[in-house]
Amino acid sequence: MSCKHEAFEASVRVARIEDQGRFMAEIRITCANCGKPMQFMGLEPGLNYDGATVSLDGLEANIGIHPVGQRPNPLQKLMGYTVKAHN
Numbered sequence: 001m002s003c004k005h006e007a008f009e010a011s012v013r014v015a016r017i018e019d020q021g022r023f024m025a026e027i028r029i030t031c032a033n034c035g036k037p038m039q040f041m042g043l044e045p046g047l048n049y050d051g052a053t054v055s056l057d058g059l060e061a062n063i064g065i066h067p068v069g070q071r072p073n074p075l076q077k078l079m080g081y082t083v084k085a086h087n
């Protein structure tokens, strides 16, 4: 009997890169019924504090995060907003 993967468990860990003052969300998703991990699609492997990447096995998405207000949000970027001071 094959699992139809109808329920999921997601885990998000937040990593602090102390020497850089940066933060990464590390996301994994598995089927709650059979335990099969879900592979993330459309992301390049590597490390990008300002973007999204995936582990070499495709099972962990890493997304750069930042406290709100310290970097332009997507709307502010569209409007040409620039940040004058950031850490």
Ligand SMILES: [Zn+2]
Residues within 6 Å of the ligand: 003, 004, 005, 006, 031, 032, 033, 034, 035, 036
């Ligand atoms: Zn399943």
